[in-house]
Amino acid sequence: MAQNIYDTPEFFAGYSSLPRSRNGLAAMPEWPALKALLPPLDKLQVLDLGCGFGWFARFAASEGASVLGIEISSNMLAKAASFPTEGITYKQADLETVELSGEFDLIVSVLALHYLASLDRLVKQAFAVLKSGGKFVVEVEHPIYTAPSHGDFIPFGDKSVWPLEGYAREGPRTRSWFVDGVVKQHRTLETYITMFLDAGFVLERIEEWKPTKEGLEAGSCDEIEFNRPMFLLFKFGKP
Protein backbone atom coordinates (compact mmCIF):
# COMPACT_ATOMS: atom_id res chain seq x y z
CA MET A 1 0.00 0.00 0.00
CA ALA A 2 1.17 3.54 -0.78
CA GLN A 3 2.24 5.55 2.24
CA ASN A 4 -0.71 7.58 3.46
CA ILE A 5 1.04 10.23 5.47
CA TYR A 6 -1.89 12.57 4.91
CA ASP A 7 -3.92 10.61 7.43
CA THR A 8 -1.35 11.29 10.16
CA PRO A 9 -2.95 14.11 12.21
CA GLU A 10 0.23 16.08 12.85
CA PHE A 11 1.29 15.93 9.20
CA PHE A 12 -2.20 16.79 8.00
CA ALA A 13 -2.35 19.84 10.27
CA GLY A 14 0.97 21.08 8.89
CA TYR A 15 0.09 20.29 5.30
CA SER A 16 -3.28 22.00 5.68
CA SER A 17 -1.51 25.20 6.67
CA LEU A 18 0.40 25.47 3.36
CA PRO A 19 -0.67 28.30 1.07
CA ARG A 20 -1.60 25.77 -1.63
CA SER A 21 -3.76 23.87 0.85
CA ARG A 22 -5.53 26.99 2.07
CA ASN A 23 -5.81 28.88 -1.20
CA GLY A 24 -5.59 26.20 -3.85
CA LEU A 25 -4.44 26.56 -7.42
CA ALA A 26 -3.86 30.31 -7.17
CA ALA A 27 -1.26 29.66 -4.46
CA MET A 28 0.60 27.08 -6.55
CA PRO A 29 3.43 28.89 -8.32
CA GLU A 30 3.47 26.16 -10.96
CA TRP A 31 -0.26 26.35 -11.70
CA PRO A 32 0.06 28.62 -14.78
CA ALA A 33 2.53 26.13 -16.29
CA LEU A 34 0.26 23.19 -15.49
CA LYS A 35 -2.81 24.99 -16.83
CA ALA A 36 -1.01 25.73 -20.09
CA LEU A 37 -0.66 21.98 -20.69
CA LEU A 38 -4.40 21.33 -20.40
CA PRO A 39 -6.83 21.06 -23.30
CA PRO A 40 -10.13 23.01 -23.10
CA LEU A 41 -12.00 21.19 -20.32
CA ASP A 42 -15.62 21.75 -21.27
CA LYS A 43 -17.57 18.45 -21.53
CA LEU A 44 -14.46 16.33 -20.94
CA GLN A 45 -14.44 13.20 -18.83
CA VAL A 46 -11.56 13.84 -16.45
CA LEU A 47 -9.79 11.46 -14.08
CA ASP A 48 -7.77 13.07 -11.28
CA LEU A 49 -5.29 10.63 -9.73
CA GLY A 50 -4.47 11.69 -6.18
CA CYS A 51 -6.96 14.55 -6.12
CA GLY A 52 -6.19 15.73 -2.57
CA PHE A 53 -8.45 18.56 -1.45
CA GLY A 54 -10.08 18.57 -4.89
CA TRP A 55 -8.74 21.93 -6.03
CA PHE A 56 -8.12 20.76 -9.56
CA ALA A 57 -11.32 18.72 -9.65
CA ARG A 58 -13.36 21.81 -8.73
CA PHE A 59 -11.55 23.89 -11.33
CA ALA A 60 -12.21 21.29 -14.03
CA ALA A 61 -15.87 20.96 -12.97
CA SER A 62 -16.24 24.75 -13.07
CA GLU A 63 -14.98 24.63 -16.66
CA GLY A 64 -17.66 22.10 -17.60
CA ALA A 65 -15.85 18.79 -17.12
CA SER A 66 -17.13 15.68 -15.34
CA VAL A 67 -14.49 14.63 -12.88
CA LEU A 68 -13.66 11.43 -11.06
CA GLY A 69 -11.21 12.17 -8.26
CA ILE A 70 -9.32 9.32 -6.64
CA GLU A 71 -7.59 9.81 -3.32
CA ILE A 72 -6.24 7.52 -0.60
CA SER A 73 -6.53 9.93 2.33
CA SER A 74 -9.74 10.08 4.35
CA ASN A 75 -8.69 13.47 5.70
CA MET A 76 -8.28 14.85 2.21
CA LEU A 77 -11.56 13.41 0.99
CA ALA A 78 -13.48 14.78 3.97
CA LYS A 79 -12.10 18.22 3.22
CA ALA A 80 -12.86 17.85 -0.50
CA ALA A 81 -16.44 16.86 0.33
CA SER A 82 -16.88 20.03 2.38
CA PHE A 83 -16.68 22.10 -0.81
CA PRO A 84 -19.23 22.11 -3.66
CA THR A 85 -19.02 18.77 -5.49
CA GLU A 86 -21.25 19.36 -8.52
CA GLY A 87 -19.78 17.53 -11.49
CA ILE A 88 -17.35 15.65 -9.28
CA THR A 89 -17.30 12.10 -7.96
CA TYR A 90 -14.78 11.26 -5.28
CA LYS A 91 -13.58 7.74 -4.68
CA GLN A 92 -11.23 6.49 -1.99
CA ALA A 93 -8.58 4.15 -3.36
CA ASP A 94 -4.88 3.38 -3.24
CA LEU A 95 -3.27 4.27 -6.57
CA GLU A 96 -0.94 1.30 -6.23
CA THR A 97 -3.80 -1.19 -6.30
CA VAL A 98 -6.77 0.69 -7.81
CA GLU A 99 -8.60 -0.92 -10.74
CA LEU A 100 -9.48 1.86 -13.15
CA SER A 101 -12.48 1.58 -15.40
CA GLY A 102 -14.44 3.84 -17.70
CA GLU A 103 -13.25 6.08 -20.51
CA PHE A 104 -11.58 9.45 -20.06
CA ASP A 105 -10.52 12.32 -22.29
CA LEU A 106 -8.00 13.64 -19.81
CA ILE A 107 -6.10 12.21 -16.89
CA VAL A 108 -4.38 14.56 -14.48
CA SER A 109 -2.14 13.80 -11.54
CA VAL A 110 -0.75 16.63 -9.47
CA LEU A 111 2.08 15.91 -7.01
CA ALA A 112 0.91 12.40 -6.24
CA LEU A 113 2.87 9.88 -8.30
CA HIS A 114 6.16 10.37 -6.44
CA TYR A 115 4.49 8.80 -3.38
CA LEU A 116 3.96 5.49 -5.18
CA ALA A 117 6.55 2.74 -4.78
CA SER A 118 4.93 0.93 -7.69
CA LEU A 119 4.00 3.21 -10.59
CA ASP A 120 4.29 1.09 -13.71
CA ARG A 121 0.97 -0.65 -13.15
CA LEU A 122 -0.95 2.63 -12.75
CA VAL A 123 0.58 4.12 -15.92
CA LYS A 124 -0.54 1.07 -17.91
CA GLN A 125 -4.03 1.27 -16.40
CA ALA A 126 -4.21 4.98 -17.21
CA PHE A 127 -3.31 4.24 -20.82
CA ALA A 128 -6.07 1.65 -20.99
CA VAL A 129 -8.84 3.97 -19.74
CA LEU A 130 -7.72 6.99 -21.78
CA LYS A 131 -9.49 7.52 -25.09
CA SER A 132 -7.43 7.66 -28.25
CA GLY A 133 -6.36 11.30 -28.65
CA GLY A 134 -6.61 11.81 -24.90
CA LYS A 135 -3.95 13.43 -22.74
CA PHE A 136 -2.27 12.56 -19.45
CA VAL A 137 -0.91 15.66 -17.70
CA VAL A 138 1.43 14.88 -14.82
CA GLU A 139 3.14 16.96 -12.19
CA VAL A 140 5.67 15.30 -9.88
CA GLU A 141 8.48 16.50 -7.72
CA HIS A 142 11.50 16.79 -10.00
CA PRO A 143 14.05 13.96 -9.67
CA ILE A 144 16.72 16.55 -8.93
CA TYR A 145 14.55 17.55 -5.97
CA THR A 146 13.80 14.04 -4.74
CA ALA A 147 17.29 12.52 -5.17
CA PRO A 148 19.40 13.83 -2.28
CA SER A 149 19.16 12.64 1.28
CA HIS A 150 19.61 16.26 2.40
CA GLY A 151 16.57 18.23 1.26
CA ASP A 152 17.84 21.78 1.59
CA PHE A 153 20.23 24.15 -0.10
CA ILE A 154 23.66 24.47 1.53
CA PRO A 155 26.09 27.38 1.40
CA PHE A 156 29.12 26.99 -0.88
CA GLY A 157 31.33 30.01 -1.48
CA ASP A 158 28.94 32.88 -2.16
CA LYS A 159 26.20 30.60 -3.47
CA SER A 160 23.38 28.41 -2.21
CA VAL A 161 23.88 25.08 -3.90
CA TRP A 162 21.66 22.01 -4.04
CA PRO A 163 23.70 19.10 -2.64
CA LEU A 164 22.79 16.58 -5.30
CA GLU A 165 23.76 12.96 -4.76
CA GLY A 166 22.18 9.58 -5.34
CA TYR A 167 20.46 10.66 -8.55
CA ALA A 168 20.94 7.26 -10.19
CA ARG A 169 20.00 5.34 -7.04
CA GLU A 170 16.24 5.05 -7.22
CA GLY A 171 13.97 4.20 -4.34
CA PRO A 172 12.49 5.68 -1.18
CA ARG A 173 13.70 8.93 0.34
CA THR A 174 12.71 9.71 3.89
CA ARG A 175 12.54 13.39 4.76
CA SER A 176 11.23 15.52 7.57
CA TRP A 177 8.29 17.56 6.33
CA PHE A 178 6.02 18.65 9.20
CA VAL A 179 6.80 15.26 10.72
CA ASP A 180 9.67 12.81 10.44
CA GLY A 181 9.38 9.81 8.17
CA VAL A 182 7.68 11.27 5.11
CA VAL A 183 8.58 8.83 2.34
CA LYS A 184 8.78 9.84 -1.30
CA GLN A 185 9.97 7.66 -4.15
CA HIS A 186 12.89 8.92 -6.17
CA ARG A 187 12.85 8.03 -9.86
CA THR A 188 15.10 9.45 -12.56
CA LEU A 189 13.68 11.45 -15.41
CA GLU A 190 14.70 8.58 -17.66
CA THR A 191 12.57 6.18 -15.64
CA TYR A 192 9.49 8.42 -15.68
CA ILE A 193 9.64 9.02 -19.42
CA THR A 194 10.51 5.41 -20.27
CA MET A 195 7.60 4.11 -18.21
CA PHE A 196 5.14 6.27 -20.14
CA LEU A 197 6.69 5.55 -23.56
CA ASP A 198 6.68 1.82 -22.86
CA ALA A 199 2.99 2.01 -21.94
CA GLY A 200 2.29 3.50 -25.39
CA PHE A 201 2.19 7.22 -24.59
CA VAL A 202 3.81 9.89 -26.75
CA LEU A 203 5.66 12.73 -25.02
CA GLU A 204 4.12 15.99 -26.18
CA ARG A 205 5.61 18.45 -23.72
CA ILE A 206 7.94 18.55 -20.74
CA GLU A 207 8.49 21.40 -18.34
CA GLU A 208 11.04 21.80 -15.55
CA TRP A 209 9.34 24.47 -13.53
CA LYS A 210 11.21 27.67 -12.74
CA PRO A 211 10.11 30.94 -11.15
CA THR A 212 8.26 33.39 -13.33
CA LYS A 213 8.51 37.17 -13.19
CA GLU A 214 4.90 37.29 -11.98
CA GLY A 215 5.54 34.69 -9.28
CA LEU A 216 8.63 36.50 -8.04
CA GLU A 217 6.76 39.80 -7.89
CA ALA A 218 3.82 38.21 -6.10
CA GLY A 219 6.15 36.50 -3.65
CA SER A 220 4.84 33.00 -4.49
CA CYS A 221 8.31 31.87 -5.54
CA ASP A 222 11.90 32.76 -4.83
CA GLU A 223 15.07 33.47 -6.85
CA ILE A 224 16.77 30.50 -5.19
CA GLU A 225 14.48 28.22 -7.21
CA PHE A 226 16.49 29.03 -10.35
CA ASN A 227 19.22 26.85 -8.84
CA ARG A 228 17.34 23.59 -9.25
CA PRO A 229 13.87 22.65 -10.49
CA MET A 230 11.40 21.57 -7.83
CA PHE A 231 8.60 20.45 -10.14
CA LEU A 232 8.52 18.38 -13.30
CA LEU A 233 5.53 18.56 -15.62
CA PHE A 234 4.69 16.27 -18.53
CA LYS A 235 2.01 16.17 -21.15
CA PHE A 236 1.65 12.74 -22.70
CA GLY A 237 -0.76 11.85 -25.49
CA LYS A 238 -2.38 8.56 -26.43
CA PRO A 239 -2.13 8.13 -30.21
Add this chain to the structure above:
Amino acid sequence: MAQNIYDTPEFFAGYSSLPRSRNGLAAMPEWPALKALLPPLDKLQVLDLGCGFGWFARFAASEGASVLGIEISSNMLAKAASFPTEGITYKQADLETVELSGEFDLIVSVLALHYLASLDRLVKQAFAVLKSGGKFVVEVEHPIYTAPSHGDFIPFGDKSVWPLEGYAREGPRTRSWFVDGVVKQHRTLETYITMFLDAGFVLERIEEWKPTKEGLEAGSCDEIEFNRPMFLLFKFGKP
Protein backbone atom coordinates in the same frame (compact mmCIF):
# COMPACT_ATOMS: atom_id res chain seq x y z
CA MET B 1 30.91 30.87 -34.81
CA ALA B 2 31.00 27.98 -32.36
CA GLN B 3 33.98 27.95 -30.03
CA ASN B 4 36.69 25.79 -31.54
CA ILE B 5 38.75 25.04 -28.47
CA TYR B 6 40.02 21.87 -30.14
CA ASP B 7 42.30 23.94 -32.36
CA THR B 8 44.04 25.41 -29.32
CA PRO B 9 47.32 23.42 -29.16
CA GLU B 10 47.47 23.09 -25.38
CA PHE B 11 43.84 21.97 -25.13
CA PHE B 12 44.23 19.57 -28.03
CA ALA B 13 47.29 17.97 -26.45
CA GLY B 14 45.38 17.43 -23.22
CA TYR B 15 42.24 16.22 -24.96
CA SER B 16 44.26 13.84 -27.12
CA SER B 17 45.60 12.18 -23.99
CA LEU B 18 42.13 11.13 -22.76
CA PRO B 19 41.37 7.41 -22.86
CA ARG B 20 38.48 8.04 -25.23
CA SER B 21 40.76 10.01 -27.55
CA ARG B 22 43.44 7.34 -27.58
CA ASN B 23 41.27 4.25 -27.53
CA GLY B 24 37.98 5.40 -28.99
CA LEU B 25 34.56 3.93 -28.41
CA ALA B 26 35.82 1.08 -26.22
CA ALA B 27 37.13 3.67 -23.74
CA MET B 28 33.80 5.56 -23.58
CA PRO B 29 31.89 4.20 -20.58
CA GLU B 30 28.65 5.34 -22.21
CA TRP B 31 29.32 3.62 -25.55
CA PRO B 32 27.23 0.49 -24.79
CA ALA B 33 24.27 2.74 -23.96
CA LEU B 34 24.76 4.79 -27.12
CA LYS B 35 25.20 1.69 -29.26
CA ALA B 36 21.96 0.23 -27.91
CA LEU B 37 20.08 3.24 -29.34
CA LEU B 38 21.36 2.67 -32.87
CA PRO B 39 19.53 0.83 -35.64
CA PRO B 40 21.46 -1.79 -37.66
CA LEU B 41 23.93 0.33 -39.64
CA ASP B 42 24.49 -1.76 -42.76
CA LYS B 43 23.81 0.24 -45.96
CA LEU B 44 22.61 3.30 -44.03
CA GLN B 45 23.45 6.86 -45.04
CA VAL B 46 24.80 8.31 -41.79
CA LEU B 47 25.51 11.92 -40.85
CA ASP B 48 27.84 12.46 -37.88
CA LEU B 49 27.58 16.00 -36.50
CA GLY B 50 30.80 16.92 -34.71
CA CYS B 51 32.61 13.73 -35.65
CA GLY B 52 35.88 14.55 -33.85
CA PHE B 53 38.55 11.93 -34.43
CA GLY B 54 36.05 9.87 -36.44
CA TRP B 55 35.71 7.02 -34.00
CA PHE B 56 32.00 6.66 -34.55
CA ALA B 57 32.33 7.27 -38.30
CA ARG B 58 34.82 4.41 -38.58
CA PHE B 59 32.62 2.14 -36.51
CA ALA B 60 29.59 2.92 -38.71
CA ALA B 61 31.64 2.44 -41.90
CA SER B 62 32.92 -0.89 -40.60
CA GLU B 63 29.29 -1.94 -40.15
CA GLY B 64 28.53 -1.11 -43.77
CA ALA B 65 27.27 2.47 -43.54
CA SER B 66 28.24 5.42 -45.72
CA VAL B 67 29.18 8.25 -43.41
CA LEU B 68 29.47 11.99 -43.77
CA GLY B 69 31.37 13.39 -40.80
CA ILE B 70 31.23 17.11 -40.09
CA GLU B 71 33.74 18.72 -37.78
CA ILE B 72 34.94 22.26 -37.13
CA SER B 73 38.41 21.43 -35.83
CA SER B 74 41.32 21.14 -38.27
CA ASN B 75 43.27 19.22 -35.63
CA MET B 76 40.49 16.68 -35.25
CA LEU B 77 40.04 16.26 -38.98
CA ALA B 78 43.78 15.79 -39.58
CA LYS B 79 43.78 13.04 -36.98
CA ALA B 80 40.62 11.48 -38.44
CA ALA B 81 42.21 11.49 -41.93
CA SER B 82 45.23 9.58 -40.58
CA PHE B 83 43.02 6.53 -40.02
CA PRO B 84 41.35 4.43 -42.76
CA THR B 85 38.58 6.49 -44.36
CA GLU B 86 36.85 3.95 -46.58
CA GLY B 87 33.12 4.66 -46.61
CA ILE B 88 33.63 8.02 -44.87
CA THR B 89 33.65 11.58 -46.19
CA TYR B 90 34.88 14.28 -43.84
CA LYS B 91 33.87 17.89 -44.22
CA GLN B 92 35.03 20.88 -42.20
CA ALA B 93 32.18 23.13 -41.13
CA ASP B 94 30.80 25.05 -38.17
CA LEU B 95 27.61 23.37 -36.94
CA GLU B 96 26.15 26.79 -36.12
CA THR B 97 26.22 27.88 -39.77
CA VAL B 98 26.50 24.68 -41.83
CA GLU B 99 24.00 24.15 -44.63
CA LEU B 100 23.07 20.47 -44.59
CA SER B 101 21.99 18.74 -47.77
CA GLY B 102 21.36 15.20 -48.91
CA GLU B 103 19.23 12.49 -47.35
CA PHE B 104 20.16 10.42 -44.34
CA ASP B 105 18.78 7.38 -42.54
CA LEU B 106 20.57 8.18 -39.31
CA ILE B 107 22.06 11.28 -37.76
CA VAL B 108 24.39 10.93 -34.80
CA SER B 109 25.96 13.59 -32.64
CA VAL B 110 28.26 12.58 -29.82
CA LEU B 111 29.26 15.18 -27.21
CA ALA B 112 29.18 18.09 -29.65
CA LEU B 113 25.86 19.95 -29.37
CA HIS B 114 26.57 21.42 -25.93
CA TYR B 115 29.30 23.53 -27.55
CA LEU B 116 26.80 25.34 -29.78
CA ALA B 117 25.39 28.67 -28.62
CA SER B 118 22.77 28.38 -31.35
CA LEU B 119 21.27 24.91 -31.69
CA ASP B 120 17.73 25.41 -32.90
CA ARG B 121 18.75 26.02 -36.50
CA LEU B 122 20.81 22.82 -36.68
CA VAL B 123 18.01 20.69 -35.22
CA LYS B 124 15.61 22.00 -37.89
CA GLN B 125 18.17 21.34 -40.63
CA ALA B 126 18.75 17.84 -39.30
CA PHE B 127 15.01 17.17 -39.44
CA ALA B 128 14.93 18.36 -43.06
CA VAL B 129 17.72 16.04 -44.27
CA LEU B 130 16.55 13.00 -42.30
CA LYS B 131 14.40 10.52 -44.20
CA SER B 132 10.96 9.70 -42.88
CA GLY B 133 11.45 6.84 -40.42
CA GLY B 134 15.03 7.97 -39.78
CA LYS B 135 16.57 8.41 -36.34
CA PHE B 136 18.62 11.13 -34.66
CA VAL B 137 20.73 9.76 -31.81
CA VAL B 138 22.23 12.43 -29.59
CA GLU B 139 24.66 12.40 -26.71
CA VAL B 140 25.31 15.64 -24.81
CA GLU B 141 26.68 16.48 -21.42
CA HIS B 142 23.74 16.25 -19.02
CA PRO B 143 22.25 19.60 -17.95
CA ILE B 144 22.87 18.62 -14.33
CA TYR B 145 26.53 18.35 -15.30
CA THR B 146 26.71 21.60 -17.28
CA ALA B 147 24.67 23.83 -14.94
CA PRO B 148 26.93 24.69 -12.00
CA SER B 149 29.78 27.16 -12.12
CA HIS B 150 31.80 24.76 -9.95
CA GLY B 151 32.46 21.62 -11.98
CA ASP B 152 33.49 19.19 -9.24
CA PHE B 153 31.98 17.27 -6.38
CA ILE B 154 32.36 18.84 -2.94
CA PRO B 155 32.41 17.13 0.46
CA PHE B 156 29.26 17.48 2.58
CA GLY B 157 28.98 15.40 5.74
CA ASP B 158 30.13 11.92 4.77
CA LYS B 159 29.12 12.35 1.14
CA SER B 160 30.46 13.80 -2.10
CA VAL B 161 27.70 16.03 -3.41
CA TRP B 162 27.33 17.80 -6.74
CA PRO B 163 26.92 21.53 -5.95
CA LEU B 164 24.03 22.18 -8.32
CA GLU B 165 23.00 25.78 -8.96
CA GLY B 166 21.93 27.84 -11.93
CA TYR B 167 20.02 24.96 -13.52
CA ALA B 168 17.29 27.25 -14.87
CA ARG B 169 19.76 29.92 -16.00
CA GLU B 170 20.77 28.85 -19.48
CA GLY B 171 23.79 30.06 -21.36
CA PRO B 172 27.56 29.71 -21.47
CA ARG B 173 29.56 28.05 -18.73
CA THR B 174 33.29 28.61 -18.66
CA ARG B 175 35.32 25.85 -17.07
CA SER B 176 38.93 24.88 -16.80
CA TRP B 177 39.51 21.66 -18.73
CA PHE B 178 43.15 21.24 -19.73
CA VAL B 179 43.13 25.02 -20.28
CA ASP B 180 41.12 27.89 -18.86
CA GLY B 181 38.22 29.32 -20.84
CA VAL B 182 36.55 26.19 -22.21
CA VAL B 183 33.01 27.33 -22.95
CA LYS B 184 30.06 24.96 -22.96
CA GLN B 185 26.43 25.94 -23.36
CA HIS B 186 24.07 24.97 -20.56
CA ARG B 187 20.54 24.09 -21.63
CA THR B 188 17.88 22.46 -19.49
CA LEU B 189 16.49 19.08 -20.36
CA GLU B 190 13.20 20.84 -21.10
CA THR B 191 14.93 23.02 -23.67
CA TYR B 192 16.65 20.11 -25.43
CA ILE B 193 13.50 18.04 -25.68
CA THR B 194 11.27 20.97 -26.63
CA MET B 195 13.64 22.00 -29.42
CA PHE B 196 13.45 18.54 -30.98
CA LEU B 197 9.69 18.16 -30.51
CA ASP B 198 9.08 21.59 -32.03
CA ALA B 199 11.19 20.61 -35.04
CA GLY B 200 8.87 17.64 -35.62
CA PHE B 201 10.81 14.82 -33.94
CA VAL B 202 9.25 12.18 -31.71
CA LEU B 203 11.09 11.17 -28.54
CA GLU B 204 11.66 7.42 -28.70
CA ARG B 205 14.15 6.93 -25.88
CA ILE B 206 16.03 8.92 -23.26
CA GLU B 207 18.89 7.76 -21.11
CA GLU B 208 20.62 9.47 -18.21
CA TRP B 209 23.87 7.57 -18.21
CA LYS B 210 24.99 5.84 -15.02
CA PRO B 211 27.83 3.43 -14.28
CA THR B 212 27.34 -0.18 -15.22
CA LYS B 213 28.60 -3.20 -13.32
CA GLU B 214 30.92 -3.98 -16.25
CA GLY B 215 32.26 -0.41 -16.37
CA LEU B 216 32.89 -0.38 -12.62
CA GLU B 217 34.72 -3.69 -12.80
CA ALA B 218 36.78 -2.54 -15.79
CA GLY B 219 37.61 0.74 -14.05
CA SER B 220 36.15 2.87 -16.88
CA CYS B 221 33.69 4.49 -14.50
CA ASP B 222 33.41 5.25 -10.81
CA GLU B 223 30.80 4.81 -8.05
CA ILE B 224 30.72 8.59 -7.57
CA GLU B 225 28.96 8.86 -10.93
CA PHE B 226 25.79 7.48 -9.34
CA ASN B 227 25.48 10.85 -7.62
CA ARG B 228 24.69 12.81 -10.77
CA PRO B 229 24.42 11.90 -14.46
CA MET B 230 27.27 13.14 -16.66
CA PHE B 231 25.79 12.15 -20.02
CA LEU B 232 22.34 12.49 -21.54
CA LEU B 233 21.35 10.34 -24.50
CA PHE B 234 18.32 10.71 -26.74
CA LYS B 235 16.86 8.77 -29.60
CA PHE B 236 14.49 10.85 -31.68
CA GLY B 237 12.56 9.59 -34.69
CA LYS B 238 11.18 11.40 -37.72
CA PRO B 239 7.61 10.19 -38.31
